Amino acid sequence: MSETIQILQQNLGQALWETAEMVLISGIIGVVLGTLFGIFLYYFSNPLFSYKPWVNATVGFIVNAIRSFPFLILMVVLIPLARVLAGDPYTPMGGTVSLSIAAIPFYARLAEGSFTDVDQGVVEAACATGASFGLIFRQVLFPEALPSLIRGFVLTLISLLGYSAMVGTIGAGGVGNLAIQFGYNRYETGVLIVVIVILVVIVQVVQWLGDKLASHFTRA
Amino acid sequence: MSQIEINDVSVVFKDHAQAIKAVSNVSLSIEKAEVFGIVGLSGAGKSTLVRTINGLQKPTSGHVIVDGVNITQASKKRLAQARQKMGFIFQNFNLVANRTIAQNIAFALTAGGYPKEKQADRINELLGLVGLADRLDNYPGQLSGGQKQRVGIARALANDPDILLCDEATSALDTETAEEIVEILKDINERLHITIVFITHQLEVAKRLFDRVAVMEDGKVVEQTTAYDLFADPQSAMSQRLVGRFLDTEVPDEVRFKLRKTPGQLLSLRYRGEDSLDPIITKIATETGVDVNILQGRIEYIQSRAIGVLAVFVTGEDSAVQQAITQFKAQVDYVRAVTL
Numbered sequence: 001m002s003e004t005i006q007i008l009q010q011n012l013g014q015a016l017w018e019t020a021e022m023v024l025i026s027g028i029i030g031v032v033l034g035t036l037f038g039i040f041l042y043y044f045s046n047p048l049f050s051y052k053p054w055v056n057a058t059v060g061f062i063v064n065a066i067r068s069f070p071f072l073i074l075m076v077v078l079i080p081l082a083r084v085l086a087g088d089p090y091t092p093m094g095g096t097v098s099l100s101i102a103a104i105p106f107y108a109r110l111a112e113g114s115f116t117d118v119d120q121g122v123v124e125a126a127c128a129t130g131a132s133f134g135l136i137f138r139q140v141l142f143p144e145a146l147p148s149l150i151r152g153f154v155l156t157l158i159s160l161l162g163y164s165a166m167v168g169t170i171g172a173g174g175v176g177n178l179a180i181q182f183g184y185n186r187y188e189t190g191v192l193i194v195v196i197v198i199l200v201v202i203v204q205v206v207q208w209l210g211d212k213l214a215s216h217f218t219r220a
Numbered sequence: 221m222s223q224i225e226i227n228d229v230s231v232v233f234k235d236h237a238q239a240i241k242a243v244s245n246v247s248l249s250i251e252k253a254e255v256f257g258i259v260g261l262s263g264a265g266k267s268t269l270v271r272t273i274n275g276l277q278k279p280t281s282g283h284v285i286v287d288g289v290n291i292t293q294a295s296k297k298r299l300a301q302a303r304q305k306m307g308f309i310f311q312n313f314n315l316v317a318n319r320t321i322a323q324n325i326a327f328a329l330t331a332g333g334y335p336k337e338k339q340a341d342r343i344n345e346l347l348g349l350v351g352l353a354d355r356l357d358n359y360p361g362q363l364s365g366g367q368k369q370r371v372g373i374a375r376a377l378a379n380d381p382d383i384l385l386c387d388e389a390t391s392a393l394d395t396e397t398a399e400e401i402v403e404i405l406k407d408i409n410e411r412l413h414i415t416i417v418f419i420t421h422q423l424e425v426a427k428r429l430f431d432r433v434a435v436m437e438d439g440k441v442v443e444q445t446t447a448y449d450l451f452a453d454p455q456s457a458m459s460q461r462l463v464g465r466f467l468d469t470e471v472p473d474e475v476r477f478k479l480r481k482t483p484g485q486l487l488s489l490r491y492r493g494e495d496s497l498d499p500i501i502t503k504i505a506t507e508t509g510v511d512v513n514i515l516q517g518r519i520e521y522i523q524s525r526a527i528g529v530l531a532v533f534v535t536g537e538d539s540a541v542q543q544a545i546t547q548f549k550a551q552v553d554y555v556r557a558v559t560l
Contacts (some may be wrong), residue, residue, distance in 0.1 A: 048276065110225035125314035128385075129375070130303030139327045143318040210390055217317045219359040 015198025038111025095172030307376025
């Protein structure tokens with residue numbers, strides 16, 4: 001018991017920090033680039049803007065291809081890229097590379113769905129004013145899709161939290177690594193339980209915050 | 221040249237296996253400052269046709285010219301400019317739910333390049349015009365249907381358009397609210413001389429608002445006439461159907477049942493003008509020896525001109541009744557024998 005506490009005291013703080021680093025950085029990269037891809041997919045699939053099925057199909061294919069990789073495989077395949085971008089692939093920053101690459105297409109599909117769900121009539125009304133796409137995006141598509149984009153972000157963060165445990169196993173650190181190294185390999189069940197409880201709490205809090213935020217931006 | 225010229229426009233939707241011709245070789249000329257209506261049943265292609273006017277729908281063939289600009293072939297920039305001069309009002313209002321009323325209108329103003337610092341005044345002016353000056357900071361969800369449509373009108377008027385396109389603008393509203401919206405549009409047309417193209421299946425609106433009207437059926441324009449003539453003397457089968465339902469005499473089943481036992485013919489009559497038909501009825505009755513009972517009668521006003529609607533039951537000997545019907549047909553604008 002005292003050993004469990006000792007392990008946690010020595011490692012938990014840093015592990016949490018590493019997890020936060022990996023999940024938040026890749027989450028933000030995923031949301032920013034994913035939104036761009038999402039809006040790109042939407043733009044070329046809506047007859048009101050530019051209906052080009054082949055553009056949508058091509059980008060859609062790439063997005064699907066990345067998404068069809070099991071994350072464990074994607075992570076291994078991306079080790080060379082992580083080395084180029086982050087120097088050492090076996091660090092939290094190295095792990096962030098593969099997490100980001102996974103997060104971008106994941107969020108791209110969610111964002112595309114959020115934009116597609118915006119009432120086509122409202123978009124039509126916006127087009128009828130002669131507004132540019134940029135203006136329509138900022139003042140119509142984005143505010144209307146925002147609650148759904150936030151829910152997608154929460155979903156992405158929670159998925160990334162799970163994936164971050166996997167990058168932990170190849171040495172990128174984080175709470176996943178802590179649970180495997182001590183909890184599993186060294187039979188420290190106490191550490192395992194504490195980590196699981198912490199993860200459950202984090203997921204609940206993130207979901208709760210996301211729902212709050214989403215409903216804050218819903219005025220209908 | 222007319223303000224809006226629709227030249228031989230067709231719109232075909234390809235849906236996997238089959239092609240659906242939503243609009244079929246339609247040509248229309250709409251003049252400046254008139255209220256032009258397009259009526260027809262749902263699915264007749266009205267909404268698709270009106271969207272070709274501001275390029276929300278690209279015609280498969282044919283072209284549309286608005287104020288000399290070929291909308292069908294216009295560049296993106298030219299089309300945006302043309303759209304700023306065409307307001308569009310929708311059946312379901314289509315306001316941005318997560319933005320305030322003021323922001324919804326500001327969007328249209330920004331789209332039209334209206335200076336930022338003058339927008340607040342303009343928004344107040346527009347909302348004043350539709351009687352919603354105090355709802356600036358409300359969200360659309362806090363307004364009733366009629367109020368949302370007023371915002372829709374204010375948004376459509378934001379950039380001083382020359383044309384207002386209305387797609388079933390009153391169809392989602394109750395009768396009273398629909399009348400209010402019609403009055404606002406009528407007022408706008410009269411005061412600002414904005415051309416209005418109004419699509420509806422509601423003949424009540426046609427009666428109150430339209431100057432001229434086109435009737436659509438299966439993507440084709442089957443009749444084009446003045447609003448008054450549409451009601452007084454519908455030519456096509458579709459117009460007769462639409463107007464018939466609106467202007468027809470409705471004889472209650474109880475009366476029909478009684479009449480069924482009496483030999484004779486029930487006639488539905490329509491005639492122009494406010495004069496009474498009494499002299500004609502008396503004359504026909506005397507000449508042919510039939511009895512003519514007036515079951516129902518009313519006068520409808522369209523563009524301030526009257527149309528009389530009557531239901532009469534003609535009884536007597538068969539040959540006399542036939543003779544009376546022939547005489548009615550010769551002397552009254554519209555006669556329909558109603559089977560009981």
